[in-house]
Amino acid sequence: xxxxxxxxxxxxxxxxxxxxxxxxxxxxxxxxxxxxxxxxxxxxxxxxxxxxxxxxxxxxxxxxxxxxxxxxxxxxxxxxxxxxxxxxxxxxxxxxxxxxxxxxxxxxxxxxxx
Amino acid sequence: xxxxxxxxxxxxxxxxxxxxxxxxxxxxxxxxxxxxxxxxxxxxxxxxxxxxxxxxxxxxxxxxxxxxxxxxxxxxxxxxxxxxxxxxxxxxxxxxxxxxxxxxxxxxxxxxxxx
Numbered sequence: 001x002x003x004x005x006x007x008x009x010x011x012x013x014x015x016x017x018x019x020x021x022x023x024x025x026x027x028x029x030x031x032x033x034x035x036x037x038x039x040x041x042x043x044x045x046x047x048x049x050x051x052x053x054x055x056x057x058x059x060x061x062x063x064x065x066x067x068x069x070x071x072x073x074x075x076x077x078x079x080x081x082x083x084x085x086x087x088x089x090x091x092x093x094x095x096x097x098x099x100x101x102x103x104x105x106x107x108x109x110x111x112x113x114x
Numbered sequence: 115x116x117x118x119x120x121x122x123x124x125x126x127x128x129x130x131x132x133x134x135x136x137x138x139x140x141x142x143x144x145x146x147x148x149x150x151x152x153x154x155x156x157x158x159x160x161x162x163x164x165x166x167x168x169x170x171x172x173x174x175x176x177x178x179x180x181x182x183x184x185x186x187x188x189x190x191x192x193x194x195x196x197x198x199x200x201x202x203x204x205x206x207x208x209x210x211x212x213x214x215x216x217x218x219x220x221x222x223x224x225x226x227x228x229x
Contacts, residue, residue: 032215043118043204043220044157051215089156095216099145099164099208102218104156 002027004092006105013112019077021108023090026071030092032100035064035075038087047088048075051096080112117141118221120205126227129195135224137188137205145210146188147218148180151202157220163188164210195228202226
């Protein structure tokens with residue numbers, strides 16, 4: 001019940017296309033859902049995050065869509081660029097207002113072809 | 115400033131060596147974390163310190179010994195490691211309280227190789 005399932009494992013997108021990564025969770029106590037971007041040899045960097053009382057959040061080319069009833073959330077990268085090529089991790093935690101351990105998905109390796 | 119710093123960037127050690135990894139943050143965060151990350155895997159939680167007290171130890175072998183000297187510093191002492199301990203070791207910090215999201219900010223990591 002603590003798992004976060006992420007798909008696909010890898011994704012190849014043409015420059016300018018839309019990249020979509022999906023995650024699903026079981027524990028309804030999760031109240032915070034961040035996405036992290038990680039380049040090779042670097043630490044994960046927070047990209048965008050959402051709470052379950054919000055259905056969508058957009059920051060620039062990055063959008064999280066959240067479906068509370070289906071217990072699913074997804075990351076959409078519009079106008080994908082080669083510089084977006086990285087590994088993306090979704091995560092979930094009970095970390096709103098207090099320390100919460102992150103439960104990570106297994107990651108999606110995104111390659112954006114020029 | 116959301117910076118977490120880690121030293122060294124790279125470390126090569128033998129199985130009989132003793133070494134330490136260091137992590138520092140100046141964001142006033144009260145929770146600090148050590149993670150281990152193997153290639154093509156997500157970060158794996160090792161330890162959590164909350165208000166300078168060890169709150170979580172995810173059944174990590176005793177050859178890894180964490181220390182939190184103060185609210186800004188976190189160390190990981192290494193002794194008698196095995197080659198399978200080679201990985202990227204990540205430090206993170208978060209606010210732990212304050213009414214908002216407990217966002218974890220990660221450092222760049224220390225790439226550890228055990229020979």
